[in-house]
Amino acid sequence: MNIFKKTFCRGFQGAFYVAMPVLPYKDPDIIDSIGDIPDILNKEGIKRPLVVTDSNLSAIGASKNLTDVLDAAGTDYVFFDKAFPNPTTDLVERAYGKFISGNCDGLISYGGGSPMDVAKAVGIRVVHPNKKLTQLAGIVKVWKKLPPIIAIPTTAGTGSETSVTTILVDSETRHKFGISDFPLIPKYAVLDPVTIHELPRDIAASTGLDALVHALEAYINRSHTKESRNYCELAVKWIFVSLKDSVDHKSEEAERQMLLASHYAGRALSRAYVGYIHAVSHSLSGMYDLPHGWTNAVLTPIVLRMYGPVVNKKLARLARCAGIGKADETEAELAEKFIAAFEEMNRFYGIPDHIDAIREEHIPRMARYAAKEANPVYPVPVLWTAEDLEEVYRRVMPGSGHSRGNDK
Template identity: 30%
Template sequence: MHEILMPAKINIGLGAFSEVASYASSLGTKALIVSDPVMAQIGHVQTCRDYLEQAGFSCAIYSGVETEPTDRHVDEALAICREEQCDVIVALGGGSCIDAAKATAAMMTNTGYIGDYVGGVKKFANRPLPLIAIPTTAGTGSEVTKVTVIIDTRRDVKMMIAQPELVPQVAIIDALLCMSCPPSVIASSGIDALCHAIEAHWSRKANPLSDGWALQAIALLIKHLPVCYAKKGDAEDFAQIALGSMLAGAAFSNASVTLIHGMSRPLGALFHVPHGISNAMLLPAVLEFTSAYAQERLAEIGRVMRPDLADSGRERLSGAVMEEVRTLCRLLNIPNLRDWGIDREAFDKAIPQMAVDAIASGSPGNHPRAVTASDIEALYRFCYDYEFKKEEGAAR
């Protein structure tokens, strides 16, 4: 038995952003727009406000979300939402903005601290405020998931909260909003989406629907992501990676992520590596670590990535997946941990606690290969100066 969760309404297509007011007016009377300084600077926040106000819908704005969403951002957005008496939230931005908006919507109607809800120890007793999620990057898929990840600024820990109430009521996916992203953001968000899809497909919680979404997402991302990163893509290419991101988000939200995300969260929290980049730094090595334990699943991915090898055996196809991923990381200029500038001594010192935090996240428990803290420590060390070459020598 598999329970599938998705937003009640999804509007996907070029120009869909202009429909925000029609959805907002069906959900409440005053909106809080949750966004970030970049979206404010390039005019997307003002455009959203214009769409709402031209339809006679009043709104307030919080545009303070930075690279990663923190409990401080949630508190700041909450203060404005309460003061302005908003009853619907519009999230406009990348996954950080959407995650902050999810937490804000939930804490407007529930008690305590957002961290109280980690691991399902405490359940949301009341439905959050209605949320409209409008992604401006093609990567996190947060617009269709039941997950929010918020940094606890007191402990430097990324808190993952996954509860059905966090699924937005409406997702608006307009690829025109993604076209202004710089290449670094396209790479970071796109590789995050690819990780979502790969992990969802080999997850122990995979199901027939998530499998279909994951494989379609992989096909779209592997084809269109390099083109968009090189800024050679047109609106249709961006539409395809936006669709791939959404499908990957739906897949992992209903099947879970695994070891890559479990290791990525503490890495990002302690060393402030953007989430998608930290996933990419780990992805090839984790593929090597996992390949012998998920060959059939990787073979299915290989047939999508390399249809010309569709009649090959499982070992050849799983090897092709690793080759394609390494190639993609090189094309997207993904650095290893050393080249990112992380001090080796500080990194080595942090490894034992990062391994503990990774296990505690729960995600490694869904991995197709049983994982110990010692395995994770060895993988962190292996990834520090990993080179994205065709033959690496394997993390076994």
């Protein structure tokens, strides 16, 4: 990246960093049990919420965890169970139509990232009925207060229940884009282990690794704060302690800790952002409809190694948080052990080191999308242009020669 672009990006990020103490972050109130939701609705004066969930959760009856509580309390609500992974702008329009025709006055999202993204986007459409969502892509363009959102994550997870962002796919172009602004932060986050208890192993693992990537990217970025660093360190420690017990042994205590870890990682990324792992991942999952957490997990070792020694110090600290390595090891050794531990988790959960779907002819376009998403907003440790980013896609193609361990 040339010096002018670099100066612009770092200047933009610096301005946000300086402004951070006065930015209106308002973390959601944490609620421990779904059973408390009717009380929250009463307290907020919400008479008719739109419940947004996804078709899979609805089909397997998981959303009954919520609807049984609402029905027992006699709550009047409108049910929209058509959300799907990588939600599109068309899908949001359908949910928004339900909100309007049902005279709704609040939103409850029940699900992983997708229902939460849809609920936030419906909220945006309510306050911006004359704007297309694509017109609001980017940061701090929403401005207006949304209807209250009660977010119930069913993965641990996206951290979306506390983030300023909704991620959507433009139905016309398949371009995946984000809208980030403070009013998108839900008012309540319900962290109840019952919601993640039945998750299939592969989804529980890849979403848990997504939470780890949130903490990791927020930590190695340049605009972190003491608060965001604390959140990251706690999240990384808890994920290394609890992921396996939560995913493979279904320990309720571990599930609760994973939900909190994911939540704290979400708080961290709202303040310190994510980086090129997410930017590249979004372009890939938008183009090929790949699961977000899975794509991040594949990309993480590759991107971390491409960053090089500049991230060693912070990765070494995270390694210590995770209980990896010995006290007398160098930062470079600990950083490498942290990356190796991530690869080991990928192996353990059957996540590959390459993505078969990638086609060479798509790479320049995806790299442009990734560069557009990341620059200048994400305060990444090393700045890359779209041309630089093309290398990430090529390294993750099958047979690239950069498969597991080759860069050591």
